[in-house]
Amino acid sequence: xxxxxxxVDVVILAAGQGKRMHQxxxxxxxxxxxxxxxxxxxxxxxxxDASGIAAQVTVxxxxxxxxxxxxxxxxxDIQFALQPEPKGTGHAVLCARPAVSDAAHVLVLYGDQPxxxxxxxxxxxxxxxxxxxxxxxxxxxxxxFSSWRSSFADWGRIVRDASGRVVKSVEAKDASxxxxxxxxxxxxxxxxxxxxxxxxxxxxxxxxxxxxxxLPDVLGIAVAQGxxxxxxxxxxxxxxxxxxxPEQLAVLExxxxxxxx
Numbered sequence: 694x695x696x697x698x699x700x701v702d703v704v705i706l707a708a709g710q711g712k713r714m715h716q717x718x719x720x721x722x723x724x725x726x727x728x729x730x731x732x733x734x735x736x737x738x739x740x741x742d743a744s745g746i747a748a749q750v751t752v753x754x755x756x757x758x759x760x761x762x763x764x765x766x767x768x769x770d771i772q773f774a775l776q777p778e779p780k781g782t783g784h785a786v787l788c789a790r791p792a793v794s795d796a797a798h799v800l801v802l803y804g805d806q807p808x809x810x811x812x813x814x815x816x817x818x819x820x821x822x823x824x825x826x827x828x829x830x831x832x833x834x835x836x837x838f839s840s841w842r843s844s845f846a847d848w849g850r851i852v853r854d855a856s857g858r859v860v861k862s863v864e865a866k867d868a869s870x871x872x873x874x875x876x877x878x879x880x881x882x883x884x885x886x887x888x889x890x891x892x893x894x895x896x897x898x899x900x901x902x903x904x905x906x907x908l909p910d911v912l913g914i915a916v917a918q919g920x921x922x923x924x925x926x927x928x929x930x931x932x933x934x935x936x937x938x939p940e941q942l943a944v945l946e947x948x949x950x951x952x953x954x
């Protein structure tokens with residue numbers, strides 16, 4: 694197999710309103726909140742462009758943010774997909790299916806995680822293609838959840854067996870005390886073999902604390918059926934930081950300056 698995928702569809706999830714940001718940025722969709730003077734979503738799109746791996750980019754939007762996001766991206770060569778109701782990340786990716794091309798692979802990114810680098814995007818997709826995996830996921834190993842890493846405590850934990858193989862990813866809201874002690878977290882950046890994704894994503898259920906269809910739950914399906922699953926550890930955990938609150942945005946601003954110093 695080639696060292697890099699011939700064609701990759703990039704799906705960027707951007708449907709959330711970001712209500713916890715509205716006190717600081719009234720009426721601004723979360724992905725359009727500025728980081729270093731530019732909307733977060735544009736930073737993600739720039740990294741995708743610089744990676745050179747995209748056959749097509751599809752941005753998933755919700756009804757409340759669609760018009761503003763479309764306007765912000767005027768002139769860019771991207772497709773849009775509508776998630777009519779906020780039913781979770783798994784549902785959002787499924788909503789993108791009619792808009793994506795016939796690429797061999799699908800990479801899922803997030804419009805509110807703007808520090809991701811072109812190198813990491815290339816690294817995940819190249820590892821995915823070179824190993825022939827059905828599903829490849831980026832993981833973030835951490836020393837602890839202190840200081841600027843505190844926001845990672847809200848993320849899903851990567852659960853491995855005694856041999857180091859991934860067994861599941863469990864959302865923090867649904868995790869046991871033991872699982873919450875795990876310091877390898879899931880930023881939910883995935884690359885899939887497209888036919889495998891579209892066959893198995895509809896099997897994801899919503900039996901969880903939020904009643905939503907979580908994209909990470911497709912991992913459980915992959916494990917149960919013995920699909921080929923690969924992981925790539927983030928070279929720099931800071932790249933995966935996101936922002937749900939003005940306080941977390943302040944951390945992003947500081948981190949952006951560190952990464953671009």
